[in-house]
Amino acid sequence: MISLADSLVSASSRPLAVRRRPDLVSKRQHYQGTSYWIVKEPIGLNYFRFQEEEFAIMNMVDGHTSLDQIKQRYEAQFPPSKITVEELARFVGNLFQSGLLMADVPGQGDQLKKRAEEKRRKQMVATVSNVLAIRFKGIDPERLLNWLNPKVGWLFSRPAVICGLSLMLTAVLLVTVQFDVFQSKLPTFQDFFAGKNWIYLGITLAVTKILHEFGHGLTCKRFGGECHEMGVMILVLTPCLYCNVSDSWMLPNKWHRAAIGAAGIYVEVVIASFCTFIWWFSESGTMLNQLSLSVMFVCSVSTILFNGNPLLRYDGYYILSDIMEIPNLRQKSTTILTRKLGKWCLGLEEPDDPFLPQRNQAMFALYSIAAVIYRWLVVIMILLFLYRVFEPIGLQVLGQVIAAASLYGLIVHPLWKLGKFFAVPGRFHQVKKARMFATLSVVAGLLAAAFLIPLPHSVYCPLEVQPQDAKQVYVEIPGTLLKPARPAGSQVHQGDVLAELSNLDLELEFVRLQGELETLDERIVSLQLERLQEDHFAADAANVLRETEKRHESVRQQLAQKQQDLDRLEIVAPVDGTVMPGPLVSGRPPVEGLLPTWSGTPLDEHNVGAYLQASDLLCQIGDPQKMEAVLVIDQSDRNFVKVHDRVEIKLSHLPRQMFESRIESIATAELEETPQRLSDKAGGELLTQVDRTTGREVPLSTSYQARALLPNNENMLRIGLRGKAKIHTAPQTIANRLWRFLSQTFSFEL
Known part of the structure; x- marks a missing residue:
């Protein structure tokens, strides 16, 4: 049995035992000013692009023409180009392997079967990867x-x-x-x-x-x-x-x-x-x-x-x-990158390839690098997404199997191709040993640096300015502000009146209870006189007297409670200090039938007549020269931050001013409620959601509070200012950072 290889290495004057398939479809096209032929293989739906010279050679392979004759026709048709018989044999072999030629020698069924099996194997590998x-x-x-x-x-x-x-x-x-x-x-x-x-x-x-x-x-x-x-x-x-x-x-x-x-x-x-x-x-x-x-x-x-x-x-x-x-842009970019790396790292010569772009090769190499990196990112995002989907229903194993198969295509297959590259006979002898060892030394040095050399590490988090150790004064009983409250900056002593509120419903209820109490007093006196005047005081009348006395005591207690509530409408200072406003609040537009709401801070004069709800922050009393930054640290960064770590603070209204401080304290309990102004819903940087149980605004991810002191000697700071903190933590190696990123991404702790 004569194989295709035997027919190609036989005498060059013998007619080739292969010929062009008659069902091929071809069309001339122009790419970047150069004429090409596009050939369609209709059964496998494969497409090929040939230069004029290559297309002419393929048409010369008719089953009756020898390599010598093809060589002569080629050189006559395309002077002054020259081609060797060996080059022609390789090109014809490639055409046959691509399925563009058919052979008239016995035993080609086995060759076609091998080719089909190889194609199926490659498709299987591509599917798995x-x-x-x-x-x-x-x-x-x-x-x-x-x-x-x-x-x-x-x-x-x-x-x-x-x-x-x-x-x-x-x-x-x-x-x-x-x-x-x-x-x-x-x-x-x-x-x-x-x-x-x-x-x-x-x-x-x-x-x-x-x-x-x-x-x-x-x-x-x-x-x-x-x-x-x-x-x-x-x-x-x-x-x-x-x-x-x-x-x-x-x-x-x-x-x-x-x-x-x-x-x-x-x-x-x-x-x-x-x-x-x-x-x-x-x-x-x-x-x-x-x-x-x-x-x-x-x-x-x-x-x-x-x-x-x-x-x-x-x-x-x-x-x-x-x-x-540029057809096959990805393959050509990868080839350019591979050749450049082979030249720079191994000293390999770059063979001429007329099909590769000759200009801007650096851009094509960068494109190949960017494509690899982006593919990694997309696959990792999809795998993480699938893992999160499978986790609640107990199918994490399926997610892990998909991840393993995907990583095969990203890691194992490229390594296999690299090994195949060096497995070519004579390839290793082409490598310049000095260049190779220099490359290995650089790689080893970079790996050592990544694992052994710690680099400065920082944690970034949002913050809000608050008075240090200030006493917060809240509205306990809702009501309408009767007159301007004590303005910000006022010096007050414990017991001084800060604001007076009016609650009409509470006052009406107090008057009603007073009237009811007076009525009960009269009723009790009447029943007692009746008991004294009658020799035989009826049992029913005695029960009425007891019930009336019980009701009297209940109303008296309610009246005392209402009196306390009325007294609390007069809000007084709990400690000595300076009155400081709370965070600014945007007012809601007035709604017909509802009392007007306050805006800014309750201390502002325009809020006279506004309705203050219970738990509204009226003001804070403390020392305006002593401020602190309240930092919100994500749980992924919590373990890096220690007390006394240096902090650099930038505030939104002072972008060119840098404040330096140190971490004073770190909360051990999770943050249960987000500072209002730090929420993304209020224009802050902290992503939050509403806790359906408590109704509070809480961070999307578990967070902790930390505090850093901020002296306010120049009176530049205001309560409620937002900003960004850069916490200088212990140095970390690149390897540690990468491992942390992977751990967070794939939740290895699970």
Whole structure:
């Protein structure tokens, strides 16, 4: 049996036992001013790009022509180019391995079987290494798309695209102009990702991706392309469709190819824009409202993080590749990076490759690095997301299996390719030993530095300025402010009146109880006289007297309590000191039928006549020269912070002023209520939510309070000022920081 290799190494004058497949489809195209031929292999739907010379050689392989004859024809057709028989043999062998040639020698069934098995093995490895996006081939949708195109193809016409983009722009303007309203309408993170909404998210992802893929297919048909493969893709454990529009490579216009790549994004953007208006004007909490928000989330996240991002091999990547006219952009960028690293680190010579970009190679290398880093980040985010989904239902093991399979594609497969690179015979002898050992020394030094050298470490957290050891004075009995309170800065002594309130309901109740008490007094006197005048005081009358006396005592106690409440409407200073205002509060607009509320601080004169609720902070009494910063530290940073650590403080109203202090104390108990002005709902930096049990505003993550003293000798500080603290903690190595990041990300402590 004669193999293909035997036929190629035989006498160069013997006719080749292979010939070009007659079913190949080819079209001439131009890339960056150079003419190329695109060849389509219709059975496997594989596409190849050849230069004029390569395409001519492939056409010369007709089963009757020898290598010598091909060499002569080539050199006659493309002077002054020269080619050797060995180069021709290698090129013909590559064509055969790619399935573009067919052999007329016996035994080719075994060769085709081996090739099919190798292809299946590679597909299996690719599937295992990318379990987050598994494809299953399905149907040939050509007939379906041909039927749909006359009916809905107009959606991808120029007028329809202009209308769709206008709708998108209008939705963006609506959200941008009324961003505060947009934020207020959004549910909390916990509510949006609650169990009941997972069904909506799953349905949304499946439906939008199906429409996304039909967008690709219909646009491809509109520009004259074909689509012969549509199947099922399990995308992040959600079934949806995929549509193979590789036939767009046969289109000569690069903008048409880019439009086909962008069609799916266009469909999702239009759907998201339409759902933005539905969500905006529909009743919050309804099924339609939740579905619309799910569509907005899925379409926007998938477009920004995945489809529209050229760092991943999705729509954005192919759009960029088409516009730049560089097919296989990722592979070529990786090849450039690999060759540069081989040259710099191992001293390997860079072989000439006319198919690689010759200009701006540094940019392509940087693109390859950015793509690898971004892919790592996206995979880690998805794995963390899935782990959090599986954890509550006890399926963490499934999340760990998916993580292991994904990490195989990120770590094991690249290492295997690296080993394969060095396994090439003679490769190691090409390496310049001095360059290799220098590279290893640098790598070892960097690793040693990462594990052994501690670097300065800081913790950042929000803060609020408060008076040090001040006594807070709260309103105990609600009421209307009768006259201006003692102004801020006033010196007071214990017992001095700070403010006087009036509570009409309380006063009316006091008067009612007084009247009732007088009536009971008269009733008791009457019953007692009746008992003295009658010789036989009836038992029923005695019971009435006892009940009346009991009621009298109860009313007397209530009256005494009301008197105490009335006395507390006069708020007095509990200690000696200076009156200081509490944090500023924005007033609510007046509502007809309700008492006016106060704004600013209760000490402000314009609040005379305003209604103060119980537990409202009237003022604070202390020393205005002694302030402190109240820091809120996240639990992930709590263990780094120690008492006496140095703190640098910047306040929002004094951005150029730096205050220095040290940690005075750290709370051991969790923060149960967020300082109002630090909440993101009040413009602060601390993400908070409402505790449904207590109704208090609490941090999203467990936090602790710390205090640092702030002298106010120049009277620059005001109560309630917000700022940012930089706490200088013990130095940490890079390895420790990386391990901490991974521990927090994947919750290794679990």
